[in-house]
Amino acid sequence: MKIFNSLTSKKETFKPKIKNEVSIYICGLTPYDDVHIGHARTFINFDVIVKFLRFIGFKVKYVRNITDIDDKIINRAREEDVPALDFSRKYIEEMHKDFLSLSIESPDIEPKVSDHIDEIISMIQSLEEKGYAYRKDESDVFFDIQKFKDYGKLANRTLDQLSAAERTIADLNKNHEADFVLWKIDTDGITWPSPWGEGRPGWHIECSAMSIKYLGEEFDIHGGGLDLKFPHHENEIAQAKCATDKKFASLWMHTGPLRIEDKKMSKSLKNFITVKDILKDFHPEVLRLFFLLTHYRSPIAYSKEGLENAKRVLDKFYTLFSNIKIPSKFNEDKSFREEFISVFQDDFNSPKAISLLQAYAGKAESGRDVSTDRLCTLKVLLNSLGLLLDETENYFKYGEFDLSIEEIEKLISDRNDARENKKFDLADKIRNQLANKGIVLEDLDGKTIWKKS
């Protein structure tokens, strides 16, 4: 298996530390607003990656954190006059609901920063003992990037380049402009006592502390959205390596951004579409397939047309299996499975793997190659990506309608009466009436079924 390593900018043969086991840490969300489809992209990508690793037989330990201490949370909570952790708890619940709707599997461990203050403090202490952390007078505690010779390796940036960057606020307590906070001194908002005084952890240290706690000082894969590469992941590496003198994560993976109108979808740009909004119109698997039709490292331009295209593709798969009963016992088509795996394990090439499945589906439809074993294998492979898991009926009737099921069925029955009596004008009128409500009819083998358009 090959995986692109952001640290070396090369595809590398994947060799986990322990044979057949994978330890993976993914940076999760800061819960202070609804989950948007840019987040969904990242977590669906990693969901599929973890699923695939398990599918081919790896034992995976998957950790995905929640950053529940953050200035934005504190500020928003203050605006609403509720305790910060109550505020974030509310959005954690929303996040879990959204992820469940999207069939994103829960990680094995989902640690929160607020539960790991002790680990964070002791990591900062060891950085302090080794001379990587400093403070002036009673200032915040900073990490001294000039003491860490590999600083900038992940982002491919030198200290000079970092100095040259225009920074709006220069903190006079810092040795270098790019030094970052390990412990922020504060008495307002949510704080904990520490050897340096009342305060809270800086952003970055939590992920170093929690990944090491659950996966050890050296583990296989660390990932997240591309926007976390610098400074977040760069800083994580600095802290973890300096505190432990170990390698930390061997492989770094970053998912590409979701764009909307040629800009990255992000909370700060306020150009986001929430998961809840999308799921009003589209089945969750449509969103999943929309993402999988593009490689995880490439940017995706969000568009309604793109989602509609993904829907048509998924419709075809569901239609193919709508009349096929999958037997409980069948012989898996090994060569098909192997072909799929060999494509997918080249840096998780989902678009190529799906095109392979589409080609097989096409062959099956044409009646040229309809061995049940092969069809069943196709279903297994789609399922492995988190697709084709819903009942056909549910899938095609997903969404909101203006009409009740009873009303729809009454109209269908009226139309069929009209057809029996050759009153085709009336029949077509009823069909148009339903079409205007977003319901399409199909007359199959003397039976009429309906779908949401």
Add this chain to the structure above:
RNA sequence: GGCUGAGUGGCAGAGUGGUCAUGCAGCGGAUUGCAAAUCCGUCUACGCCGGUUCGAUUCCGACCUCAGCCUCCA
């Protein structure tokens, strides 16, 4: 400005030094009361300019355009 990535047919999107991606849409046909669904057939491509090569969309160089990061961000 620095660093990184990308520009493929109407659209999405892989890939490759010389035979086909794949799918959606379109078009023609079968089927249907007419549609839909399904089936058969089918068109359109590699940003621009040079170079290497017998041959380049694929390798090299310049240019143009776009995006991401450099400040919070998945």
